[in-house]
Amino acid sequence: xxxxxxxxxxxxxxxxxxxxxxxxxxxxxxxxxxxxxxxxxxxxxxxxxxxxxxxxxxxxxxxxxxxxxxxxxxxxxxxxxxxxxxxxxxxxxxxxxxxxxxxxxxxxxxxxxxxxxxxxxxxxxxxxxxxxxxxxxxxxxxxxxxxxxxxxxxxxxxxxxxxxxxxxxxxxxxxxxxxxxxxxxxxxxxxxxxxxxxxxxxxxxxxxxxxxxxxxxxxxxxxxxxxxxxx
Amino acid sequence: xxxxxxxxxxxxxxxxxxxxxxxxxxxxxxxxxxxxxxxxxxxxxxxxxxxxxxxxxxxxxxxxxxxxxxxxxxxxxxxxxxxxxxxxxxxxxxxxxxxxxxxxxxxxxxxxxxxxxxxxxxxxxxxxxxxxxxxxxxxxxxxxxxxxxxxxxxxxxxxxxxxxxxxxxxxxxxxxxxxxxxxxxxxxxxxxxxxxxxxxxxxxxxxxxxxxxxxxxxxxxxxxxxxxxxx
DNA sequence: GTATAATTGTGAATTTATGAACAAATTATA
DNA sequence: TATAATTTGTTCATAAATTCACAATTATAC
Numbered sequence: 001x002x003x004x005x006x007x008x009x010x011x012x013x014x015x016x017x018x019x020x021x022x023x024x025x026x027x028x029x030x031x032x033x034x035x036x037x038x039x040x041x042x043x044x045x046x047x048x049x050x051x052x053x054x055x056x057x058x059x060x061x062x063x064x065x066x067x068x069x070x071x072x073x074x075x076x077x078x079x080x081x082x083x084x085x086x087x088x089x090x091x092x093x094x095x096x097x098x099x100x101x102x103x104x105x106x107x108x109x110x111x112x113x114x115x116x117x118x119x120x121x122x123x124x125x126x127x128x129x130x131x132x133x134x135x136x137x138x139x140x141x142x143x144x145x146x147x148x149x150x151x152x153x154x155x156x157x158x159x160x161x162x163x164x165x166x167x168x169x170x171x172x173x174x175x176x177x178x179x180x181x182x183x184x185x186x187x188x189x190x191x192x193x194x195x196x197x198x199x200x201x202x203x204x205x206x207x208x209x210x211x212x213x214x215x216x217x218x219x220x221x222x223x224x225x226x227x228x229x230x231x
Numbered sequence: 232x233x234x235x236x237x238x239x240x241x242x243x244x245x246x247x248x249x250x251x252x253x254x255x256x257x258x259x260x261x262x263x264x265x266x267x268x269x270x271x272x273x274x275x276x277x278x279x280x281x282x283x284x285x286x287x288x289x290x291x292x293x294x295x296x297x298x299x300x301x302x303x304x305x306x307x308x309x310x311x312x313x314x315x316x317x318x319x320x321x322x323x324x325x326x327x328x329x330x331x332x333x334x335x336x337x338x339x340x341x342x343x344x345x346x347x348x349x350x351x352x353x354x355x356x357x358x359x360x361x362x363x364x365x366x367x368x369x370x371x372x373x374x375x376x377x378x379x380x381x382x383x384x385x386x387x388x389x390x391x392x393x394x395x396x397x398x399x400x401x402x403x404x405x406x407x408x409x410x411x412x413x414x415x416x417x418x419x420x421x422x423x424x425x426x427x428x429x430x431x432x433x434x435x436x437x438x439x440x441x442x443x444x445x446x447x448x449x450x451x452x453x454x455x456x457x458x459x460x461x462x
Numbered sequence: 463g464t465a466t467a468a469t470t471g472t473g474a475a476t477t478t479a480t481g482a483a484c485a486a487a488t489t490a491t492a
Numbered sequence: 493t494a495t496a497a498t499t500t501g502t503t504c505a506t507a508a509a510t511t512c513a514c515a516a517t518t519a520t521a522c
Contacts, residue, residue: 003508003509004427004431005508005509006509007426007427007430007431008420008424008427009342010425011422011426011427012407012420012424014402015422015423017407029468029469029470030469030470031469036407037407037461038407038409039325040506040510040511040512041469041470042472042510042511042512042513043509043511045469045471045472046469046471046472046510048471049470049471052309053469054371054470055469055471056469056470056517056518056519057468057469057470057516057517057518057519058467058468058469058470058517058518058519058520059468059469059470059518059519060469060470061470064304074426075432076429076433080429080432080433082425082429088327089323090324090327090328092320092324093319093320093321094421096320096321096423097320097321097421098421098422098425099509102425104429105425105426105428105429106424126479143415143429143433143436144428144429144432166432167432167433167435167436167439168369168429168431168432168433168435169428170424170425170428173244175318176243176267176268176269178269180405182435182438182439182449183435184428184431184434184435186424186427186428187492188419188421188424189243189326190325190329190419191242191246191329192239192242192243192246193239193306193401193417193419194233194313194329194333194336194401195238195335196238196242196311196399196417197335197375197399197401197417198307198311198375198399198479199238199305199333199414200235200238200399200415201311201374201375201397201398201415202307202311202374202398202399203334203400203415203417204398204399204413205374205398205463208398208411208413210338217268220245234478234479235478260484260498260499260500261499261500262499270480270506271480271481271482272499272500273481273482273483273501273502274479274481276499276501276502277480277501277502279500279501280500280501280502285500285501286499286500286501287488287489287499287500288486288487288488288489288498288500288501289487289488289489289490289497289498289499289500290488290489290498290499290500291499291500292500383488420521421482441478
C-alpha cells in the first residue's frame with residue numbers, strides 16, 4: 001500500500017523539518033520542501049496526503065503537527081532494537097555514527113567471529129560471540145539485523161538471523177541473500193554503487209565535453225540524446 | 232538511454248560471473264543468473280541485450296565473452312581516479328574496503344579538515360589538507376568525489392569538488408546537495424535507510440503475526456492487503 | 463465584504479520499470 | 493535427416509512511479 005520510495009522521502013522530510021523547526025520556522029509549503037529535495041511539489045503533497053495530514057490552502061503545512069504525523073506513521077510506539085553482525089571497519093563506522101544517537105532503532109548488540117573482539121565494547125555497544133546470536137536477539141527483542149561482513153558468511157548468518165526472529169535485514173555484504181518473504185531485506189552494495197557513480201561520472205564528462213565542442217564549432221545540426229540522470 | 236537500475240544490475244552480473252568463472256563454469260543461462268539475484272530471467276536477457284552481446288539459444292551465454300562485453304560497457308579504457316573527503320569512521324571504512332583493491336576506480340587521495348590527520352596515510356591513501364583539494368584533484372585527474380562528512384559542510388565541499396572538475400559525487404552525508412546537472416550525484420543516506428528497514432521490519436512482523444492469528448482462528452473472511460516489498 | 467492571488471488535494475496523463483509470452487534459433491536425439 | 497526440447501531476443505501487456513493540471517479552498521488586500 002505504501003511504497004519504499006515514499007517511506008524514504010518521509011524520513012527525509014522529517015529530518016529537514018526538524019532542522020527548520022529549530023530554526024524557528026512554523027509552516028512550510030510543498031514547493032519549498034520540493035526544492036530542498038530536488039523533487040516536484042506534487043510529489044511532496046502526495047506523500048503527505050498518504051499520512052492523512054492536511055495542509056492549509058494558500059498557507060502550506062504547519063510544521064509541528066506535520067512532524068507529529070510523520071512520527072506517528074514511521075515510528076513504533078515502543079523503541080525498537082537492532083543488532084550488528086561484523087565489527088570490521090564498516091561495522092565500527094556504523095556503530096560510531098548510529099549506536100547511541102538513534103531514537104527509534106537502537107543498535108543493542110554486536111557480534112563478531114574474532115575472539116579478540118568478543119567481550120569488548122565498541123562505541124557503547126557490547127560485542128558478543130556468534131554463538132550467542134540467537135540468545136541475545138531474543139533477549140533484546142531485536143527485529144533488525146545489520147550485516148557488515150564479507151560475502152562468504154552472509155547467507156549462513158542471514159539464515160541464523162531469520163531463525164532468531166529478525167524481520168528486517170540491512171545487508172552491506174556484496175551477496176544477495178535469500179530470505180523468506182516474511183523478512184524485509186535492504187541491500188546496500190557499495191561496490192556496485194561505486195561502479196555506478198564512476199560510470200555516470202564518465203558519461204557526464206563526455207557529454208559536457210561534447211556540448212563544449214558543439215558550442216565552439218557553432219554546429220546546431222546533429223542532435224544528441226540527453227542522458228538519463230537522477231537529478 | 233540506459234537506466235541506473237540496469238547499470239547496477241550489470242555490475243552485479245559481473246561480480247557473480249567472475250566468481251562463477253573461477254569456479255570453472257563456462258556458460259550460464261538467464262534463469263540461473265536471475266535466480267541468484269532474485270529477479271526474472273526476462274530482466275537478465277533484456278539487460279544483456281543492451282550490451283549488444285548475444286547468447287546462444289538453447290545453451291545460454293558464454294561467460295568469458297559476456298564478461299568482456301560488460302567490462303567494455305561499464306569500464307573506462309583508462310583507469311579512473313576518485314578522491315575521498317572526510318577521514319572519519321566512515322571514510323576510514325571506505326578506504327579499508329576499497330582503497331587498494333579497486334580495479335576501475337582508485338581512491339587516489341583523501342582530505343580532512345583535521346590537521347592531525349593531514350600528512351598521514353590511511354590504508355595506503357595519503358590525507359591532504361582541504362586547501363589542497365583543487366590542486367590534488369586536478370593533478371590526479373579525479374572524476375569522482377566521495378563525501379563522507381557530516382551534513383553541515385557538504386554543500387560547500389560539493390561546490391569545491393564541482394569547481395575542481397569532478398563529474399560524479401557519491402554523497403554519504405545526510406544533506407541533499409545541489410549540483411549543476413552536468414554532475415551525477417548518488418545519495419547513500421544511512422539514516423533514512425535504517426528508518427526504512429526498521430519500518431518494514433515492523434510491518435513484516437505485524438503481517439506475519441496477523442497471518443498466524445488468522446490460521447489459528449481458521450477465519451477465511453476478512454481480506455488483508457498484501458505488503459509492498461522488494462523481494 | 464469582495465476580489466485577487468496563492469496553495470492544496472487529487473484525478474488523469476505520462477513516463478519508467480517489470481513481467482508474460484511467443485516466434486526464431488539452436489542443440490540434442492532418435 | 494527430421495523431430496523434439498530448450499533458450500534466446502523481443503514484442504506486447506501490466507504495474508509502479510512520477511508529473512501535470514485544475515477545481516476547491518483559504519488568506520490577503522483593498
